[in-house]
Amino acid sequence: MLLLEESPMGMSILVQILTGFGAKTLHRCEKVEEAKDAIGKVEVDLIICDALGASGAGYDFVEWLRGSRIEPNCYVPVLLTAGHTPSNAVARARDCGAHFVMAKPLTPIAVLERILWIAREGRRFVECDTYMGPDRRFKNEGVPSGMVGRRRDDLHGDIGQAETPNMDQEVIDSLMKTRRVEL
Template identity: 40%
Template sequence: MSAKRYNLSNLSALIVDGDTHAVELLGGMLRAFGLQRQTVAPTGGEVLSRLVGRTAFDLVLCESELSDMAGAELVSRLRRQADNAIRFAPIVVLTGHTPLSSVGALRDSGAHCIVKKPISPATLFDRIVWAAENTRTFVETDSYAGPDRRFRNLPPADGVWRRSTDLTSQVGEASEPNLSQAEIDSFMKPTRISLE
């Protein structure tokens, strides 16, 4: 049986990173995957002022520390764009520095997943496929807009399940949050889903 194929040639990606070397590496990897349509913005301000509402993107790859704003702020503002498809686009945040507080802030800003730099091609490919295949309900409240964050193996604080999508017995063992990619993933992803 042949392996599953993924067609990235019709995708349009937005890369937000002020580091030209990182953009070169990332762009090269994406082109090798077949993703040719790439738009690069060095700052969050440029994304918000020049690109939002004018160009449609299937995928956003964003550095966590931009020169003019934190990646978490940009993600949060993209998630609040009314009447604009970009607010639902999968956002992969790339970060070289992963203290737990940063990972938590990025998750709470509405990012789909976080990838630790330096990025390996396999990790990048897996995260794109994962973001595509694992569709998540979006939640909008006064304090949060983005994909449903309730991934951890914890019951609601008051013990009352409210949504049909709440994870119960299907969820595996909880793991402690940490700084490696695997541990970031366990912090961000449903534990019932495996990338391999």
């Protein structure tokens, strides 16, 4: 796992959270140059990167990572953190190729939820002239009404009403029970 965080306090919090989850190998980088050097030398399975203040060097790093074509690291999931997440920062994180953006302060449960979400979601990677990164669509609700599908795996636009209940109440209740998670 690679961590890019320029603040010593922020790095300390990230390290404590991740070692608490059982992470063994953490590559800690305070500067973008260190992170770029590490990407070329070691294979990582997750990057947690700070936006790096007003300069936005963290966004630029993620964009560089995606465009670098250094396999397999150019495809690694990226969790971007930022002190402020207005809609333009979220859009910038999405457009640079990050999987998710989180507002600080970070809590262990929020970080764990995002890591598990990234692992479960398994979004396809999109590679084109202007963008490389995870598919920006979160849901596949089919082709918009009145439109012809563009992809083989698009759902049919006319889904219709359910004829029978999809799940009975016991199944729904079991999904709501708290469970212990082990990594």
